[in-house]
Structures are given as C-alpha cells and as structure tokens.
Amino acid sequence: MRISFLGGGNMATALIGGMLERGFGASDIQVVDLQADSCARLASRFGVRAVGAVDDALLDCDVLVLAVKPQQMQVALASLAGRIARPVVVSIAAGLRVADLSRWMGGYRRLVRAMPNTPALIGAGVTGLYADPSVDAAGRAAAERVLAAVGSTVWIGEEAQMDAVTAVSGSGPAYVFHFIEALEAAGASLGFDAATARRLAIDTVLGAAKLAADSDEGPGVLRERVTSKGGTTEAALASMAASGVFDAIVRAVHAAEVRGRELGEQLGKD
Numbered sequence: 292m293r294i295s296f297l298g299g300g301n302m303a304t305a306l307i308g309g310m311l312e313r314g315f316g317a318s319d320i321q322v323v324d325l326q327a328d329s330c331a332r333l334a335s336r337f338g339v340r341a342v343g344a345v346d347d348a349l350l351d352c353d354v355l356v357l358a359v360k361p362q363q364m365q366v367a368l369a370s371l372a373g374r375i376a377r378p379v380v381v382s383i384a385a386g387l388r389v390a391d392l393s394r395w396m397g398g399y400r401r402l403v404r405a406m407p408n409t410p411a412l413i414g415a416g417v418t419g420l421y422a423d424p425s426v427d428a429a430g431r432a433a434a435e436r437v438l439a440a441v442g443s444t445v446w447i448g449e450e451a452q453m454d455a456v457t458a459v460s461g462s463g464p465a466y467v468f469h470f471i472e473a474l475e476a477a478g479a480s481l482g483f484d485a486a487t488a489r490r491l492a493i494d495t496v497l498g499a500a501k502l503a504a505d506s507d508e509g510p511g512v513l514r515e516r517v518t519s520k521g522g523t524t525e526a527a528l529a530s531m532a533a534s535g536v537f538d539a540i541v542r543a544v545h546a547a548e549v550r551g552r553e554l555g556e557q558l559g560k561d
C-alpha cells in the first residue's frame with residue numbers, strides 16, 4: 292500500500308514514525324511540504340521521499356493523508372482538484388467537514404475523516420474515523436489500516452461527533468502533558484531537583500494509565516483505592532474539589548469541541 296502525506300508537520304511526523312515502526316516501508320511513503328527544512332528532516336530521519344510541490348508520483352497512491360492546518364486546507368486542495376481518481380483521501384484536520392473538503396477538491400468524495408493523536412509516534416495513538424457514506428468497504432479498510440498501524444481505532448457513526456473526538460483524544464495528550472507539567476512543578480517546589488521531579492511525575496502518569504488500561508475496575512474505583520481515610524490523597528483531592536478541577540477539565544474539553552465546530556463553520560463558508 293502506497294501512502295502520501297500532504298503536509299509534513301507535527302502530526303504527519305508522528306504518523307510516519309509510528310507507521311515505519313509498525314512495518315510500513317519507507318519506499319511506500321511520500322510527503323509534500325512547503326518547507327524545505329521539513330522535507331530535509333523527514334527524508335533524513337525516515338528515509339521517505341519528501342518534495343516541495345505536489346507531483347504525479349505523490350498522487351499515485353492508495354491513501355492520501357491531508358495533514359495541513361485547517362486554515363491551510365482550501366489552498367492546499369486547490370492543487371489537487373481534478374488530479375486524483377484512485378486514492379482514499381483521509382483528512383486529519385480538526386473541524387473541516389467532508390462536504391467542504393469534497394467541494395474544495397472539485398467534488399471528489401472518496402473521503403474519510405480521521406482524528407489521531409501524537410502518541411501515534413510510539414504506536415500508542417487512538418484515532419476516531421468517519422467515512423463519507425459513498426466510501427466502500429475497501430476504502431474504509433485502507434484508511435483504517437494506516438491509522439491502526441499507530442494505535443487503536445474507533446469508527447464514529449455521525450460526522451458531527453468528530454469534533455468531540457478531537458476535543459477528547461485529539462487534543463487530549465496536551466491536557467495530560469499539562470498535568471505532568473504541574474505535577475513536576477509541584478515536585479520541584481517541594482525541593483526535588485528537576486530530573487527527579489520529572490521522573491516522579493512521568494512515571495506516576497505512565498503507571499496510573501497502564502493500571503487503568505489493564506484493570507477491570509473503572510478509574511473512580513482505582514482512585515478510591517489510593518485514597519486512605521484521613522490520609523494525604525484525601526487532602527489533595529479535597530483541595531482539587533475546592534478549586535473546581537474536575538469541572539474545569541470538563542469545561543476545557545467542551546471549549547475544544549466548540550472550537551472544532553467553529554473552525555468547520557468558519558472555514559467551510561469559503
């Protein structure tokens with residue numbers, strides 16, 4: 292299977308790195324990016340073909356991943372209109388709807404929306420997928436094969452819910468990294484050197500996530516098992532509750548979902 296990427300930034304890098312780790316061949320992957328330094332970086336790091344402009348070789352692929360920023364998509368797609376007939380086109384852009392992507396591609400409808408996340412780089416991503424109803428089973432399977440190489444996949448029945456996937460798991464790693472930053476800063480403020488504070492914070496999140504993934508119990512039960520009556524965790528959780536941490540996180544995820552919808556609505560007007 293030949294896979295091409297339109298845009299070679301953060302997310303394309305994570306996907307390509309993960310795909311190569313999972314047995315995809317570098318000679319089957321191509322990238323186009325406007326930045327010469329991005330092309331040089333991708334070519335030297337991964338051994339893939341990376342070019343500065345769309346050409347016929349790039350478009351001769353089974354799956355074409357659209358990995359430019361939402362604001363760059365319409366202009367980027369103008370260079371494809373009328374030039375593709377075969378590939379399943381997989382857009383990973385936040386917010387942008389199939390109907391608008393299709394219009395910008397001159398009516399091409401073999402389109403799948405995917406929302407991966409950056410842990411794809413180490414094969415630990417999770418991706419929500421939505422296919423235009425006109426995409427056949429082979430097209431869906433080809434799109435899923437690319438994303439399944441870098442983590443788990445979930446098909447979403449309604450396109451409108453892709454903004455919720457974006458808010459929960461697409462942006463989600465940033466929330467977790469932010470929590471790690473805070474835990475690390477707390478450790479440093481309690482007197483640990485930077486390396487020790489970071490090790491304690493990262494290994495705690497890693498271990499807790501693994502335990503949650505492996506356990507038959509939900510995270511609420513696991514939290515209660517840490518929380519001894521009258522103990523230290525209880526003091527910390529009471530402080531978090533007083534600061535409204537839980538509700539603040541829910542509000543933050545809702546803000547991300549709203550922003551995804553806004554992007555789709557604003558950019559889809561053109």
Ligand SMILES: NC(=O)C1=CN([C@@H]2O[C@H](COP(=O)(O)OP(=O)(O)OC[C@H]3O[C@@H](n4cnc5c(N)ncnc54)[C@H](OP(=O)(O)O)[C@@H]3O)[C@@H](O)[C@H]2O)C=CC1
Nearest residue numbers: 298299300301302323324325358359360361363367384385
């Ligand atoms: N980062 C993340 O965690 C996730 C991102 N996404 C989605 O992935 C997409 C890419 O995000 P991200 O990788 O972070 O963005 P980046 O800005 O890192 O990457 C986009 C790259 O595409 C280049 N580019 C812009 N226009 C064109 C064009 N016409 N032809 C070729 N290359 C072009 C950009 O160049 P230049 O720098 O010059 O603009 C840039 O190098 C977005 O739509 C985002 O919504 C989805 C899931 C997670």
Ligand SMILES: O=C(O)[C@@H]1CCC=N1
Nearest residue numbers: 384385457461462463
């Ligand atoms: O912040 C963004 O808009 C993109 C989409 C999900 C993660 N990053």
